[in-house]
Amino acid sequence: MRKFLKPAVFLLALVPFVLLLIRALQNNLGPDPAQELSIETGEWTLRFLLITLALTPLRDFTGRSEFVRQRRMLGLFALFYATVHLLAWMTFILGFRWFAIVEELVERPYITVGFTSYLILFALGATSPKAMVRKLGKNWKRLHRFVYLASILGVLHLLWILRTDIGEAVLYGSIVFVLLGYRIARKLNTKKSVLS
Amino acid sequence: MLIKKPSDIKPSEITPESVFKNRREFMLDGSKLLLGAAATSALPAVANAQNGDSLKARAPAAMRRSPPAAWWANKFQDIKPAPDSEPFFTGESLTPYEDVTIYNNFYEFGMDKSDPATRSGEFKTDPWSVEITGEISKPGTYHLEDILKPVDLEERIYRLRCVEAWSMVIPWIGFPLADLIRQFEPTSKAKFVEFETIIDADTMPGIRSRFAIVSWPYREGLRMDEAMNPLTFIAVGLYGSYLPSQNGAPMRLVVPWKYGFKSIKSIVKINFRETQPNTTWNDLQANEYGFYANVNPAVHHPRWRQDMERRLPQTLFSRRVIETRLFNGYGEHVAHMYDDMDLAQYY
16 A cells, blocks of 8 residues: 555646646647646646645654655656746747847846746755765755745745735745744754753 | 625526537637638628628627627617728737637736636626716716717727737727717816726625735726827727627727727726826836836836737647737827837836
8 A cells, every 4th residue: 555655646746737738739728828838837836845845744743754755756746847837938938039038037036036946946856866865964954945945936936926916825825834834833842842 | 794705607608518618629610711811801700690791700609798788789780890901900810709708807807817707797787887077078977878879880800919918809899989088078178088997896706805906996097199099999899799798898998009908998987187197007016017008019018028929819839929019010000199208218
């Protein structure tokens, strides 16, 4: 039973992508598929980021280590969806016009923030193999704490895009706040019990 | 506290499932006729047109909206078809009726592009009055029927360019705003025209959102010469039929040389004034949305580059990305109004 968990989670995590692919091939993404694809892949990036951040609290509350064992894979899925999101924007919105892409990255703050978040996720993904964990030692944990910054920047990226109704950003932002707050509270608690 | 749920859509508003499922093929059949003839001047009307009907475009019978009152039928009886030349016509292929009516920015109904279509089921467009006030000889509140009485409807095929860098080609039914303005005899003090959209929290679910940072009602405005320009249009119909709620029924503005947000929908107030009015988007973000909002590929919006646009509909594999033209290609008829203005400053 246990050994089917990882493959099952893997397949589940692929479902949003497969559904998007099917809709794209059937031309079922509405009249502006470039925009629809960008929006959907962006949302799934945020969702996978939040799911990844929720795994440690879930393990703490249930005592089940299975949660934390999915963390690397689900984190990599966040990077996967972020990559599709970035590629969709570069291809379908900007048509691979490199001067336009560079201009956008530099001149539009919400894109700069989003791209920075992507770079962080890329660095985390590149250092996710077990060999890298060994190689980086203590620094690995320090580097991977940047996932919190990546999540905050992701929410900021969304907030900056929304123009008249910030409900969606408030929702994602609240969840990030809670998950981050949990981490901070836990750290403070450990310090207290060590000192006492 | 009474919180109303978005209501169920009226059966008459629901697209039959068979039509919905096959809409791409359905639209392709109809638009093949339109697309095929796009290169030449006259577009054949879609199959459902009546005999002797010379309108350039008709909504598919299964999807067209019926007007909410009997008096509309007479107005839609005699529509002058679009001519064969710019600016009231373009040879570019039309955006299919279904795309025009499910992809809308009408935030009073919700933030998603499909919200106006799916969440406007309770929106009432009849009876409808417009408060016409300010520097005119006959201010007052007028029934839409009376405002339209002296007016003859005509068809115009305009490009609509959204500030989000997508665009459509839409066959509107309506009349020149200049005709309405002349009815109300503005004085010499009337330098600007201000418009307001209806707000009704009961039937417009987006207004009830607690996270909206925009203050309703939606307001827009034009300079007097822009309002009197022959291109400025009041639309009451689309593809030969009554305007759907999501497109701004029963009466909306169409200013084709400006970004789409200037083309205010569901108008309930028209005010003639001496000073430039505040507009909703300019109030929200003055550094992004100006009063003039003329389509200009050389002036980038802080959020979107404006040098290109996505002509809808498109697919991921055959994208239609075209170069944006100054004044959306209508410069010949509007550029003179801005001769002495720096368009980068007055964006």
